[in-house]
Amino acid sequence: MAPAVAPGIAGAPATDAQRYQRALRAEEAVALPDVASPDGESVWVFASGGRLWRSTDRRATWQPQTSGVTADLLAGSAPSATVCWLVGRDATVLVTTDGTRWSRVVFPEHVDLVTVTATDARSATVTTRDGRRFVTGDAGATWTLR
Numbered sequence: 001m002a003p004a005v006a007p008g009i010a011g012a013p014a015t016d017a018q019r020y021q022r023a024l025r026a027e028e029a030v031a032l033p034d035v036a037s038p039d040g041e042s043v044w045v046f047a048s049g050g051r052l053w054r055s056t057d058r059r060a061t062w063q064p065q066t067s068g069v070t071a072d073l074l075a076g077s078a079p080s081a082t083v084c085w086l087v088g089r090d091a092t093v094l095v096t097t098d099g100t101r102w103s104r105v106v107f108p109e110h111v112d113l114v115t116v117t118a119t120d121a122r123s124a125t126v127t128t129r130d131g132r133r134f135v136t137g138d139a140g141a142t143w144t145l146r
Contacts, residue, residue, distance in 0.1 A: 035076030035084060042081040042099060046073035052086070054099065067094060067102050077118040085124050087113035093140060097121045105140030 034045045043059055046052040050069040053062040067073070073088040082099035086092075089112045093105040107113065111128045118124040122139045125146070134143040 033073075033075065035078045035086075037078045037081040037084075039081060042078065042084075044076060044078065044084050044086070046076065046086060046088075048072045050088075050092075056081075056099070065100065065102065068104060069094065074113065075115045077116045077124065079118050079120050083118070083121045085116045085118040087116045087126050089113075093126065095121065095124075095139065105136075107140070108134070108143050 032045045032047050034043055036043045040058055041056060043055045044052055044065075045055075045062070046067075050067040050071055050073060052065050052067050052073065054065050055062050067086075069088075069092055071088045071090045071092040073086050073092065073094070075088075076084055076086040078084040082097060084096050084099070086094040086102075091107040091110050091113065093107050093113065093116075094102045095105055095118075096102050107126070109128070111130070113126045114129050115127040116124055123135075123137050124140075125133055125135045127133050133146045135146050136143050
């Protein structure tokens, strides 16, 4: 039987966390977009295909998260360390209120969304690729064109 090798040493099998760390470092080489909470403690990084990661220690370590979508995520807004809104292609709107679990919010038009500004878990403004702005104050149950 071969002796155990410490994680991270050449020749040792990589743990899932180590594989995610390497994948994230590779993605960062192409400047992934990110969004940080006002205190900078929580940061979410997002990529094509609905992939995303979260750091709760100012980018020292990263944990993958399940977005539940495959659309490209394009922008985000984090009004707190646990609340984050993300938007993207194909009318994709996601929100987390606990920093971990994501919910898809129904958007009234099938368009690409390119920016989001949120003030809390219920209130956000999103901008479509053609420049129209939509506002919600009820966590996305209704949207109003502004």
